[in-house]
Every structure is written in C-alpha cells, then in structure tokens.
Amino acid sequence: MNNTEKERIIRQFQEKMDYDELLNCMRCGFCLPTCPTYIESGKNELHSPRGRIALMKAVVDGDIEPDDEVKRSLDMCLGCRACEPVCPSGVKYGHLLEEARDIIYQNKKPSLPVKAVRHLVFEQLFPYQNRMTTLVGLIGFYQRSGLSTLARKTHMLKLLPETMQLMEKALPAIPKGKEIRNRSEHLKPIGDKKKNVAFFNGCLMDTVFMKTNEATKKLLQYAGCDIVIPKTQACCGALHGHSGEKAKAKELAKRNIIAFEQAEIDYIITNAGGCGAFLVDYDHLLKSEPEWHERAKAFTAKIKDITSILVELNFQQESLKLKDEVLTYQDSCHLRNGQKTFIQPRQLLQSIEGSDYVEMKNADRCCGSAGIYNIVESEMSMQILDYKMKETKKTKAKTIVTSNPGCLLQMRLGIEKEGLQGQMRAVHIVDLLLEAYENAHS
Known part of the structure; x- marks a missing residue:
C-alpha cells in the first residue's frame, strides 16, 4: 500500500x-x-479473532x-463467526470484520486483473440472476455435451x-436453462394449510442447486405451507458484504426488502445458511439509513x-424412512452462529427410521468453504478440509448432511480428495428429507 492509501484507511477506520x-x-x-485459522496456522495470534481485533x-x-x-x-479469516457464541462479552466480530474489509478494499487500489475480476463478479454477475442462469447454463452444456x-x-x-480440478468433479448435474427459468411463483399446500410463507x-x-430448491418447496407443501416466490428478489448480498463491497450489498438488500414486503406471509424461508445469516443482518447493514432501517427490521423478523419451520410444523413426527443409512451432520457456520439454528437439523435427521445418526466431533468447526475462500485461500481451506474429513471418516457415515451450498460442494470435494466416491455421499438436508418422506409414503 502507498502512503495515500494508508492515510485514507486510517481515517476511515477512525470514522x-x-x-x-x-x-x-x-x-x-x-x-x-x-478459530480454525488460529489452530491450523500453528496458533498464530495474527490469525485469531482476538489478534485481528x-x-x-x-x-x-x-x-x-x-x-x-x-x-x-483479515483476508485469512473465514468469517465463520464461531468466536461469537463463546465470547463472554458478546463481541459482534462478524460486523467488525466486514467493516474493516470494506474500508481496506474500497481504499486500496487493486491490480488491474484483480479489479477486473471483482468488477465482473460483484457488479456484472451476481446481482443479475438472468446472467447467473446463462453462465450456469454453459456449465450444464459442458457437462451434458x-x-x-x-x-x-x-x-x-x-x-x-x-482444488479447481476437484471442484469440477464435485459439481452436481446442472439443470437446463429452460428448467431454471420456467417455474411457478405460487405453490399451494398439499393437504391442510398451516402457514403462508415466501421462499x-x-x-x-x-x-447450480435448483433441484434442492425444488425439493425445499416440495417439503414446504407437504408440511402445509402456501408458498409465494417473488420474481423481483435478488442475490442476498453476502458475497459482497464479506468481500469488502458493502455499498453493493446494501443495494441488493433494498431490492430484496421491496420484493418481499408486500407479501402477506408469516415467514421468509431460506435453505442456505450463508444467505440466511446475511438476510437476518439487514437491519445492521442498513442501520445508518433511517428510512430503510425499520423496513429492514420487519424483513429480518x-x-x-x-429446518426451523419444519420442526415448528412437527414434520419430524411424519413418517420418514431410509434403508440402512448411517448419517452425520456438518453444521453450516452461518446457520449455527448467525441464525442460531443447530438443534432443528439434528432433530429431523434423528427422526428418520432405518438410519443411525452419528454426531461428528467438532461438527460445528468450519469446513473451509466460506464463500470463495476455498478458491482464494486454497492452501488453508484444504488444511481445514483435511481435518474435517478425518473426523467424518471416524463416524463411518455413508452420508454427510449439510445445510449450505458451499458446505455441500466442499464436502463433496473432500470425498473426491479422499477417494471415497461410491462409499460416501454428501447431500443437502432437504434432499435427504424429501427422499425419506417419499420413501415412507410411496
């Protein structure tokens, strides 16, 4: 960094x-x-929450x-927020990290290649779902052709x-663009209506995980939910918020608040821990804008x-069956530490007949995915994944269950890395629950 950049950063840190x-x-x-990075770096204080603060x-x-x-x-931090639940003072470390990263990235002049990539990803791709659909469609063509x-x-x-070689193998089968675009905006419950929800x-x-989204909506229908899917909703902004692009994250947050606030609903349902944790933080993200802060609070509430709504609606009491399945669960860091949701997934998994649930040691420790961390900090990510796979193998599970797309890809990557294809699978919890429900009711 040059002196001008440093002076700007210091001034904004102070402000x-x-x-x-x-x-x-x-x-x-x-x-x-x-803290995974503290542990894996040989207990280096620079890579601990206390050291970063x-x-x-x-x-x-x-x-x-x-x-x-x-x-x-700061870049080495996963942003998993595992430090927050154990902090006696309740320090909001995630908020501090995002603010510090935003200040640095907005004031440090990047190299031209980095600037071009960040512009492409943050400005031209993720905010536009039609462009995401086109890009993913090309990946699907690559797979099918x-x-x-x-x-x-x-x-x-x-x-x-x-890492990228393994990730190519870990990707699920991508649906066709036509399948992604042509879907309902309103789905009625199967049976008696219990709740009005938006998805x-x-x-x-x-x-990439459209089939998991479809499985989620099907589960909600089975659970008695009337579902609306607002067409104007956007990316949650988590990738932007965690990567020093706070202004763009705010813009996306406002688009989502507008998209959902007219719907007469009890809840807004998410199935991705990372998205959900960022969505529930919209009131903090927009706290400095009074005209948006109250609207954000209504949204986050x-x-x-x-998994929370399924347990609330007693879905765990439904008949759920699998055959000779040993399950273990890898917590989504943001679902656990951001949304405080960790008991409900376990309740649902333990209710499946014909399966044995085995708790993994340190299931709440990050798997090393963390958005794009496994790409930009590949070495540390793979170190963390190696530990996770060692603990996974000890459970003798045939199925690793996750609740976030990044975790799902990372655990699939771990299976490829360990050569366990055919012996072990990684699935999103809603895909497994739908499989168990339909097995029991077929």
Whole structure:
C-alpha cells in the first residue's frame, strides 16, 4: 500500500469502526480454540479473532499502519463467526470484520486483473440472476455435451489448480436453462394449510442447486405451507458484504426488502445458511439509513431456515424412512452462529427410521468453504478440509448432511480428495428429507 492509501484507511477506520465494540474484547482467549485459522496456522495470534481485533484497534489508535500484514490477517479469516457464541462479552466480530474489509478494499487500489475480476463478479454477475442462469447454463452444456469427459480424458483439467480440478468433479448435474427459468411463483399446500410463507431463491441455490430448491418447496407443501416466490428478489448480498463491497450489498438488500414486503406471509424461508445469516443482518447493514432501517427490521423478523419451520410444523413426527443409512451432520457456520439454528437439523435427521445418526466431533468447526475462500485461500481451506474429513471418516457415515451450498460442494470435494466416491455421499438436508418422506409414503 502507498502512503495515500494508508492515510485514507486510517481515517476511515477512525470514522467508521465501532470503537466500543473493539473495546468490548477482553482478550480472554475463549475464542482461540474455536478459530480454525488460529489452530491450523500453528496458533498464530495474527490469525485469531482476538489478534485481528487487536490489529483493528491498533490501526484506529494510530499505533500501527494498515500494512499488507494487517490486510493478510483479515483476508485469512473465514468469517465463520464461531468466536461469537463463546465470547463472554458478546463481541459482534462478524460486523467488525466486514467493516474493516470494506474500508481496506474500497481504499486500496487493486491490480488491474484483480479489479477486473471483482468488477465482473460483484457488479456484472451476481446481482443479475438472468446472467447467473446463462453462465450456469454453459456449465450444464459442458457437462451434458461430453466436453467434461473429453477434458478429463485429455488431461486438460491438469492446467487448473488441484482444488479447481476437484471442484469440477464435485459439481452436481446442472439443470437446463429452460428448467431454471420456467417455474411457478405460487405453490399451494398439499393437504391442510398451516402457514403462508415466501421462499428466498438465492443465486447458486436457484441455479447450480435448483433441484434442492425444488425439493425445499416440495417439503414446504407437504408440511402445509402456501408458498409465494417473488420474481423481483435478488442475490442476498453476502458475497459482497464479506468481500469488502458493502455499498453493493446494501443495494441488493433494498431490492430484496421491496420484493418481499408486500407479501402477506408469516415467514421468509431460506435453505442456505450463508444467505440466511446475511438476510437476518439487514437491519445492521442498513442501520445508518433511517428510512430503510425499520423496513429492514420487519424483513429480518420473518427470516426462518427450512429446518426451523419444519420442526415448528412437527414434520419430524411424519413418517420418514431410509434403508440402512448411517448419517452425520456438518453444521453450516452461518446457520449455527448467525441464525442460531443447530438443534432443528439434528432433530429431523434423528427422526428418520432405518438410519443411525452419528454426531461428528467438532461438527460445528468450519469446513473451509466460506464463500470463495476455498478458491482464494486454497492452501488453508484444504488444511481445514483435511481435518474435517478425518473426523467424518471416524463416524463411518455413508452420508454427510449439510445445510449450505458451499458446505455441500466442499464436502463433496473432500470425498473426491479422499477417494471415497461410491462409499460416501454428501447431500443437502432437504434432499435427504424429501427422499425419506417419499420413501415412507410411496
């Protein structure tokens, strides 16, 4: 960073960082055993929540410059927020991290290639679902046309980093563009109506994992929900918010508030832990804009994960059956730490007849996906995944259940990495629950 960039960053740290929140950190160290990057870096304080907060405060106080070491420490953070539930002072670490990253990325001039990639991803792709659909359609064509088989046979994939090679194999079968575009905006319950809900589509969930979205809506229908799917909804903005693009995240938040606020509903249902955790934070994201803050609070009050509403509607008491299945569950960090939802998925899994549920050691520790972390911080991500797969294998599970698309891809990547194809599968919880429900009622 040059001196002008550093001066701007220091000034904005002093103006924007919540100093009271920085002071709330008592340096007790309760966060250290929960932090994957602290553990995997050999207990390096620079890569702990306590250490990162100390760096932020030191920049505000003028004790250190916001140099590349500070940026590196913040970039290395997964943003899993596992430190928050164990903090005696209740420090909102996730809010501090997002603000610090936003200040640095908005004031540090990136290289031209990085600037081009960030513009493409954050400005031109994720905010526009039709463009996401087109891109994903091309990936689907690659899979169906035989190009994927050709690429593997000719070893063309060897040109990619190892993580990307594994990820190509871990991708699910992509639906055709026509399937993605032609879907209902209103679905009636199957049986007696119990709730009126809206469904939040998401970006990846509504393209790469469209079948999981369809399974989610089917489960809601079986549970007695009348469902509306607002056509004007947008990306949740989580990727932007976590990557120093706060202004764009606010823009997307406002689009979503407008899209859902006219619907007469009890809840807005999500099936992706990362999306849900960001959606419930819209009131914080828009706290400085009085005309939006109250609308954001009304919006966030309605957010509910699919597993929460299913338990609320006693879906776990329905007949659910699988055959000779050993299950384990990998928590979505943001579902657990952001939405405080972790008991409900386990209740649902434990209610499935013909299956044994085995709790994984440290199931609440991040798998290393964290949005695009497994691409931009591949080495650390794979270290974290290696630990996760070691604990997964100890459960002797045939099926790893997840509740977030990033976690699902990461665990599939782990299965490929360990050579466990055919012995183990990774599935989203709604796909498994639908399979169990339809098995029991066929």
